[in-house]
Amino acid sequence: MSPQFARDTVTVFSREIAPVLREPVMVVFAMIQPLLLLFLFGPMLAGTQDFGGAQTPWQWFVPGILIMMCLSGPMLAGYSLLVELMGGSMERMLVTPLNRTAMLVGRVLKEFVILLAQAVLIIGLAVPLGFRPSPAGVLAGLVLLIVFGTGLGAFSFVLAIASRPDGTLFWGVTQMVLFPLMLLSGVLLPTELGPGWLRAAAAVNPVSYIVEAERALFAGRLVNPPVLYGVIAACAIGAAGLFFGTRAIRRGV
Amino acid sequence: MIHARALTRRFKIKGGEVEAVRGLDLDVEPGTLVAFLGPNGAGKSTSLRMLTSLLPPTSGTAVVAGHDVASDPAGVRRNIGYVGQKNGAGENFRVLDELVTQARCYGLTRDEARRRAREVLDMLELTSLATRKPGTLSGGQRRRLDIALGLVHRPGLLFLDEPTTGLDPQSRADVWGHILRLREEHGTTLFLTTHYLEEADSMAERVVIIDHGRVIADGTAARLKTDLAGDHVTLTLRDPGDTARATAIATRLEAPGEAAAEGTTVRVRVPRADVALPRLLRALEAEGVEVAAAETARPTLDDVFLTLTGRSLRETDGDGA
Numbered sequence: 108m109s110p111q112f113a114r115d116t117v118t119v120f121s122r123e124i125a126p127v128l129r130e131p132v133m134v135v136f137a138m139i140q141p142l143l144l145l146f147l148f149g150p151m152l153a154g155t156q157d158f159g160g161a162q163t164p165w166q167w168f169v170p171g172i173l174i175m176m177c178l179s180g181p182m183l184a185g186y187s188l189l190v191e192l193m194g195g196s197m198e199r200m201l202v203t204p205l206n207r208t209a210m211l212v213g214r215v216l217k218e219f220v221i222l223l224a225q226a227v228l229i230i231g232l233a234v235p236l237g238f239r240p241s242p243a244g245v246l247a248g249l250v251l252l253i254v255f256g257t258g259l260g261a262f263s264f265v266l267a268i269a270s271r272p273d274g275t276l277f278w279g280v281t282q283m284v285l286f287p288l289m290l291l292s293g294v295l296l297p298t299e300l301g302p303g304w305l306r307a308a309a310a311v312n313p314v315s316y317i318v319e320a321e322r323a324l325f326a327g328r329l330v331n332p333p334v335l336y337g338v339i340a341a342c343a344i345g346a347a348g349l350f351f352g353t354r355a356i357r358r359g360v
Numbered sequence: 361m362i363h364a365r366a367l368t369r370r371f372k373i374k375g376g377e378v379e380a381v382r383g384l385d386l387d388v389e390p391g392t393l394v395a396f397l398g399p400n401g402a403g404k405s406t407s408l409r410m411l412t413s414l415l416p417p418t419s420g421t422a423v424v425a426g427h428d429v430a431s432d433p434a435g436v437r438r439n440i441g442y443v444g445q446k447n448g449a450g451e452n453f454r455v456l457d458e459l460v461t462q463a464r465c466y467g468l469t470r471d472e473a474r475r476r477a478r479e480v481l482d483m484l485e486l487t488s489l490a491t492r493k494p495g496t497l498s499g500g501q502r503r504r505l506d507i508a509l510g511l512v513h514r515p516g517l518l519f520l521d522e523p524t525t526g527l528d529p530q531s532r533a534d535v536w537g538h539i540l541r542l543r544e545e546h547g548t549t550l551f552l553t554t555h556y557l558e559e560a561d562s563m564a565e566r567v568v569i570i571d572h573g574r575v576i577a578d579g580t581a582a583r584l585k586t587d588l589a590g591d592h593v594t595l596t597l598r599d600p601g602d603t604a605r606a607t608a609i610a611t612r613l614e615a616p617g618e619a620a621a622e623g624t625t626v627r628v629r630v631p632r633a634d635v636a637l638p639r640l641l642r643a644l645e646a647e648g649v650e651v652a653a654a655e656t657a658r659p660t661l662d663d664v665f666l667t668l669t670g671r672s673l674r675e676t677d678g679d680g681a
Contacts, residue, residue, distance in 0.1 A: 111467075114464075114467070115465070118461060118464040118465060121461070121464075122450075122453065122457070122458075122461040125453065125454075125457050126452045126453060187452070190451065191450055194446055194447060194450070194451070195444045195445065195446030195447050195448045195506075196447070196448055196449060196450040196451075196458075198414065198444050198446070198448070199442070199444060199448035199449075199462070199506075199509060199510075200462075200465060201414060202412050202413070202414060202437060202440070202442040202444075203437055203462065203465035203466055204434050204437040204438050204465070204466065204467070205465040
């Protein structure tokens, strides 16, 4: 990593994070949907009999909420890039000697920081509701979440670059992919409750493995097969996202 | 400052290829203000994008500010400024923050970047808007901010892509004031495209006209007009019966200029109207043709384009980029 690359990454990161630091409330607004689910949907689950093998429904539900947040935040991170690609600000920065890869990495880093803040907030709010995670599991779970979120964020930027000039593709794909991906990962209800075809669809959805891994980690089961599968899925998504993201920003813009 | 040779760019489109720029040759000396003119789709923006390292040329070479655009784009980027067609400041960011970011992009330290951002704000009279977001600025203010963004690293060469398009006349004049001051005080070389022919005419020292991806005319506005379009003398005769005779006299006297008649009006194209008019009037009087009124007109750059292509620059709508 050259000093110029590090400096350029800091430049991009500082630019992206400045509006958030000026108005931190926006971070909370951006997570309004997971927050509502936590407070308005979670208690209903908590009222049911325990399921999914967890001690309490909260143990089962909160990791799913975190993954949901991951799907909506970083997945939509490309939107800011898309707006800048359609306006003139991206072009303006491309005429400067700014490192191309740093443009992507700086943005991904910002998503990473936001996601971490949101995840910590959700976990903090869930504890009074009855969520009792294992401390070591929380740390491991956050690392996994961030690897996954980074990959998704990078994919979102690839999609934004591919959606030029009008951005229709971006909205089409995010709407078509986001919701099914979420429903088929068993974040709201266990997919085991569904018919065979739905369980089969969930089995090929990498997100469901990450959800299962998060649940195992938060429950303190740090070394078991679901964690391994989840780590493989998250690392694959993270690596592929960064690879395609770097390639797209180098050749695409 | 700019040396381009046979610069060419082809785009693949559905069912074939489009040659947006075909063999552009261009040399721009330091300190000049060059206006790049042409109808939509003539290849202006594509040329500009190649010269600013945004788009790799298909073939040909360009050395800009001492660096080759193909082999050393980073060198080009360090030494040029660019004000694009669209607004350069991001909507979510404050004016001052964007300027600091821009300076940081060029490798200035945090302190230098802040100082320089303040300087350009002051230079373009934007200091009072430092904490605002671009969306709250007027069109003219946004354009000045774009220029400020292009200047943070003190480039010796600044490209401007239609810097005044869409602005009201007062803002246009204001933006021009800043552009001209830049050249006067800092000797910055300016290369700009514009839709407004009058601007190119009155502001630029050199006008380069491009059509279908090729340079079709290059020189000072005055030179191009004299060489390619010529002045017009319009004579109104007292007696419609004299028209044919007057036209013949004008053609004989001012050949190879052209003369055309309509009713009692005779229009003659001449290299210099100020010289031709007294001569014409004397000849017509000597032949007994009575002239009721005489008028001269300088050509516009649009007349130049019309002479070269048979089309008007104002109406043509091209295809492709």
